[in-house]
Amino acid sequence: MPLTSVPITYTSGEQIEVYRFSFPVTVGVPLLALFLQAFLPRRLPFFSIFDLPLLVTIFFAMARRNPISGLFTGAAIGLAQDMLGAYPIGIYGIAKTVVGYGASSLGAKLDVENAGARLLVTLGFYLVHAAVYFTVARGMVNMTLNWSWSRGILAGLANGIVGVGLYFLLDKFKQRT
Amino acid sequence: MESFLGRYRNLTILVGVLFLQVLGLAVQVKRSGEAENTRLIRIWAVDAITPLERVLVWAQNSSGNLWHDYFFLRGVRAENRQLKQQIDQMRLEQVRLSEDAEQAQRLQKLLAFKEQVIAKTIPAQVIGSSGSDLSRSIYIDKGSNEGIAPDMAVITSGGIVGKVLRVYPSTALVLMINDQTSGVGAMLEKTRLQGVLKGTADGSVVLERVMSDEKVAPGDTVLSSGGDQIFPKGLPVGTVAKVNPGHEMFLNIVVKPAADLSRLEEVLVVTEKQEQNAVVEGNGRVRAADILAQRLPSVPDKPADTATTGSKIADGATAKATTPAANTQASSISTTKPAISQQPQPIPSVSKPASTGAAPVQPTKKKDSQPVESGISTPNRSSGDTTGSNAAAPRPLGTSQAKSPNGQLPTQTPASEDAPH
Numbered sequence: 332m333p334l335t336s337v338p339i340t341y342t343s344g345e346q347i348e349v350y351r352f353s354f355p356v357t358v359g360v361p362l363l364a365l366f367l368q369a370f371l372p373r374r375l376p377f378f379s380i381f382d383l384p385l386l387v388t389i390f391f392a393m394a395r396r397n398p399i400s401g402l403f404t405g406a407a408i409g410l411a412q413d414m415l416g417a418y419p420i421g422i423y424g425i426a427k428t429v430v431g432y433g434a435s436s437l438g439a440k441l442d443v444e445n446a447g448a449r450l451l452v453t454l455g456f457y458l459v460h461a462a463v464y465f466t467v468a469r470g471m472v473n474m475t476l477n478w479s480w481s482r483g484i485l486a487g488l489a490n491g492i493v494g495v496g497l498y499f500l501l502d503k504f505k506q507r508t
Numbered sequence: 509m510e511s512f513l514g515r516y517r518n519l520t521i522l523v524g525v526l527f528l529q530v531l532g533l534a535v536q537v538k539r540s541g542e543a544e545n546t547r548l549i550r551i552w553a554v555d556a557i558t559p560l561e562r563v564l565v566w567a568q569n570s571s572g573n574l575w576h577d578y579f580f581l582r583g584v585r586a587e588n589r590q591l592k593q594q595i596d597q598m599r600l601e602q603v604r605l606s607e608d609a610e611q612a613q614r615l616q617k618l619l620a621f622k623e624q625v626i627a628k629t630i631p632a633q634v635i636g637s638s639g640s641d642l643s644r645s646i647y648i649d650k651g652s653n654e655g656i657a658p659d660m661a662v663i664t665s666g667g668i669v670g671k672v673l674r675v676y677p678s679t680a681l682v683l684m685i686n687d688q689t690s691g692v693g694a695m696l697e698k699t700r701l702q703g704v705l706k707g708t709a710d711g712s713v714v715l716e717r718v719m720s721d722e723k724v725a726p727g728d729t730v731l732s733s734g735g736d737q738i739f740p741k742g743l744p745v746g747t748v749a750k751v752n753p754g755h756e757m758f759l760n761i762v763v764k765p766a767a768d769l770s771r772l773e774e775v776l777v778v779t780e781k782q783e784q785n786a787v788v789e790g791n792g793r794v795r796a797a798d799i800l801a802q803r804l805p806s807v808p809d810k811p812a813d814t815a816t817t818g819s820k821i822a823d824g825a826t827a828k829a830t831t832p833a834a835n836t837q838a839s840s841i842s843t844t845k846p847a848i849s850q851q852p853q854p855i856p857s858v859s860k861p862a863s864t865g866a867a868p869v870q871p872t873k874k875k876d877s878q879p880v881e882s883g884i885s886t887p888n889r890s891s892g893d894t895t896g897s898n899a900a901a902p903r904p905l906g907t908s909q910a911k912s913p914n915g916q917l918p919t920q921t922p923a924s925e926d927a928p929h
Contacts (some may be wrong), residue, residue, distance in 0.1 A: 362556070368639035369647070370561050376770040379641045398518040406525055414553030416638040417645040417673055417683050421533035425526055432522050464642075471533055475688060476642065477709045486641075 350394040350505040360501065361387050361408045369415055380486050382457070384408045385427065386494045389456050390501050392431045393438035401438075405431020419472055426463040430456050446495045453494040457487035551676055554647070558679045561635040562649060569633075626740055628780035629663075630654055634772045635679070644687035644711060645670075648775060651678045659738055661778040667744040667766025668692065668732055669775050680777075684769055685745075686713045693735030694745050694763075696724060702733050705745060705763065713746065715761040722759065724751050730763050740781055 352360075364383040372379040388408050392401030409427030413420040434456055437443065443452055461483055468474040513520050632648035650656050652675045660672040662682045670684035683690050686707040694705040694715055703718040715730060728748040734741030746765040754760030 365639060366557050366560055369557055369636040370564065372637050372639070373634055373646065373772070379637075382641070384639075399521055402518075402522050402525055406529070410529075411553055412639060414550045415557060416640050416643045417681060417687065417689070418643055419533055419536035420549070421529045421536070423640070425529045425533070428522070428525055428529065432518070436518075467530075467533070468642075471530070472537055475709065479710075 348507060349396050350507060352391070352394075352504055352506060356504045357391075360504070361391075361404075361411070365408070365411055365415065368412070380489055381493055382460070382490060383497075384412050384423075385430065385457065385460055386453065386490060386497050387501075388427050388431050389434045389453060389494065390498050392434035393443050393452070394501075394505060396435055396439040398432050398435045398439075401431040401433075401435025402428050403431070405429070405434075418468075418474070422464060422467050422472065425467050426460045429463050430460050433459060446499075449495050449498055450488075450491040453491040454484075454487040457490050458483060461487075550674065554676050554679055554681075558635060558647060558649075558676075561647070565633060565635050565649070626778050626780075627782040628778075629776040630656065630779050632656075632662075632680075632775050632777055634775060638681070642709065644684045644690075644707060644769070645673065646682050646684060646772060648680050648682055648777070649678070650777065651676045651680050653677050655779050656680045656777055657779075661739045661743075662775050663739075663743060663778060664767045664772065664775055666768065667746060668739055669767050669769065669772060671738050672777065682775070685765060686711050686769055691736065692739060692745065693733040694730050695733040696748070697729040697731050699723070699728075702735065703761070705730070713763045713765055715748075715763050716754065716758060718759045718761060720753060720757050720759050724748060724759060724761055726750060740778070 361384065364387040368381075368383045388401075388405045391404045395401060395404075405427035406424050408431075409424035410420060412423040412427070416423070434452070437452065441452075442448060461478070465476050465478055468476055630650055632650040634646050635649050636647040638645040638647075648656075648662070656672055656675050658672050658675055662669045662671060668685060670682045670687070670690060672680050673683040674681040684707070685692050685705060688707045688709050690707050692705040693702065695702040696715075696718075699722065701718050701722055701724070703715045705713060705715050707713055718724060726748050730745040730748065732739040732741060732743040732745055744766040746763040748761055749764040750762040752760040752762070
């Protein structure tokens, strides 16, 4: 076996375990996240800073540890989010596809089970998501978006904190393969 | 090649999925200029989400109504009393404003102006949002089944909210004025300067295309100009919050929307607008002064001849001066004359132009105008004409248009060719 074919991972045997989810959870959780994202900001305006579909994408991608599964999960959730919005379909789709692929690839290599790692991963992927979204929105749709680092990092941290809680909640739905 | 794809299978699929989405996006962007039909896929997504939102909104409203209507009635009696007083004051205000409006309509008729009025509105409830921090749009619980169509104006009693962007059978997506892709024709009430109201990425609203050498001050009222063919002219948009130097020769005017866009619950969709000639109503209306006369216990019944005289003065049948100032004076005179003296006041003093005609009646006005002014209670008359009115009700939107920059109506002259342009 050539040396290059041996994957170098930083996960232990226990942590590399791949999880799966029941069909109701696979469909219901993203739908619930989309619903809450559409419903809550009208009642609680500060809630618009959170991106629940993004957190769900990261969680499923990291838990499944399969890049193809992760990218399709991200694409499906992102496209659904686009369909509810006023802009052309595909902006969130592209951004969440990239995040889904990245999170699942990272989940296979790093220990992402503890709270600190999850917080940092969520912050990082929030920024990646924002970067891809801004690139596509400005480059293809010609939207005039202004990026603010302070707001971006603050929103990333807020999503990370909510994400840590959400991930531990969703951990209960994990099923060992 | 096959081994390459096998080795980089994941990456290949990622690139493929991204490519498909980019392609789809490019097609949509290319077609955005054309008349866009609502895509079936959007209808499915909206149909999957909105029923649950409707149920939750209904449950929330029902429980809220149950609590507020049956249990939490503390202070309702006092509030009721206060509201009744407020209604009385507003009735007087309404009569005064309607007189101003009729006056403006007479002027418009003289000039053969066409005015656009809101003929029909449909109330709708906000049930959700687009679910994105970067997109400012809301879902309402009325759709094509109720007669909603794209590009209809959406307003509240406070001011404009946005326009209908997409319509589904039982819901509609409304693009709010603070979305960065929206644009509304707007103008400043005082100076009549026109500009374009646009949303920004952070959700604020700015008025663009106003030259930097123009005088704009915080607190100035912004109205819709009607130039966008969506919002009728004269609807309240907001007030100027901050004025900054903008790009090139233009100002960057930050506007605080009149409607609270972050907490919308009920809105009105303008489903029908009418363009009609100004109609001058008949004489069978109630005058503010008459209401006051009825309400004040110390004021005896008016003699018929005096009332007739007062009406004639205010209707402009005999009077030439029809400025708001003169009109108010005329109202005061017609009502309060009997309270002080049964002797009719000399009519010619009012029929003169406003600047001169006001002088002879000063003593009478000073003595009698106090209850009238306290009853009418119009501290800010220039802005109250439009911002205080209910935008939902059919009303003449050209009222403010006929005013001169200082907020006063031009003096009416018998010959139409002398009328201001």
